[in-house]
Amino acid sequence: MNPKTSQTKNLATAFKELEKIAQQFEQGKIDLEQGIKELERGLELARFLKKQLSKIEHKVTEIKKSYQEIDD
């Protein structure tokens, strides 16, 4: 699997999991003991996601002409 696909999948999966955990908290479905574990997991996910969007410079790569089709 190429890195990009797994990265997107990881981000999307992580985000969904974070949403689910937050929703459970909101609905009051969590008890005290389980809650600390879920909170830890949730914070870890949030940290991971924010790191992915952290202030790193954009990187521009030009597609070389050899990959382009040749015009008629």
Next chain:
Amino acid sequence: MSENFNLQNQVLSVAQFNQLIDGIVSPLQVVVEGELVQINTRSSRWFFATLKDSQASVSVFSPLNRIANWQILQEGMRVRVDGWPRLYQKTGRFSLFARSIAPAGKGALKKALEKLKKELEILGYFDPDRKRSLPTFIRRIGLITAPDSRAYSDFISILNHQLSGIKIDFYPVLVQGDGAVNSIKSALNFFNYQASQYDLVVLTRGGGSLEDLLAFNNRTVIEAVYGSRVPVLAAIGHEEDDCLVDLVADIRASTPTQAAQIINYHHQETLSIIDSLTKTMVDNYQELISNYQETVNTLVNGLSFYYRQQFRETNYLLNRFNRAIDYFFNKIETQRETLLVLEKLLLSFDYQNILKRGFTITLDSHDKIIKSPGQVSLADQIVTRFYQGKIISQVKSKNES
């Protein structure tokens, strides 16, 4: 002109004649403007029509796949045909081979686009339901625009206002003129070939006239955008009307700058969603904790009250017990003293009677009663007590038996 081409000395066959004429005319490159009528595309491989004006007409033909925009060509439309004359050698039929056919003049172009727009609308190309929204995480985008253009630099520089580590794969294209359509189509194909790698394709160019923007109203390009498996953000500079590509794209912006701003804003939004989810979790958990804390406090307070009471009562009992013990010990002590006194008294009464009868008590020098001769040694001093008085003597001899 005919003076120079006197071939009457030679007798040509028909084939030779046709070949000769075709050979003479076909190298000519021409652009002919007229009205396009009798458009025939039924064969699906060939485009046939007649080009006419008030004075003359000529047949026009071309392979259909060369006339990329044939669908915008309307009956009666004023066009410019770029191509060369051909004499079909088999029949001697003369026609204009078209390399391209473009609407001539703004009015013609507009009419053609209206026609196409209506058609696409009916087919649902502009349906809001089919438009995808920006993916939550934009990590890698494909950028399609002209190299060294204002559009390119505007887009990149505005995107840099919000650093988030996006990878941008830039595919330079022609954005107008011959080759633009194929160039843009290739770019879209390129990114679609690896669709799983890209979160977004940005298709953009600067402003221009309707003629400049022709490629972005072209059916081929429109189809490529419509069929793109990667969401497309189109920002084709325009004056008054939208390009058809703008209408078909998933997301649209009015300028390359705005396209970058949309991405930046989306990035901000994603970050604040994450923050708000975090806050939800933390706030809710804190509430959970403080609820438990309250419960525990209440319980502890109740417990403590109970134990405090117990402690007080026990303490009280202990004190009473201690006092009782003290009292008893005191009593015992008092009684013991009394007993001792009584004992002494008793003892004293006891031997007074015996002494009255003439008995004596003999004490040694330590005032201890001598009960046997063994208690003293010769020459010891002894005291003999009578009922009244005493005699102090010294042991002269003793007899133990």
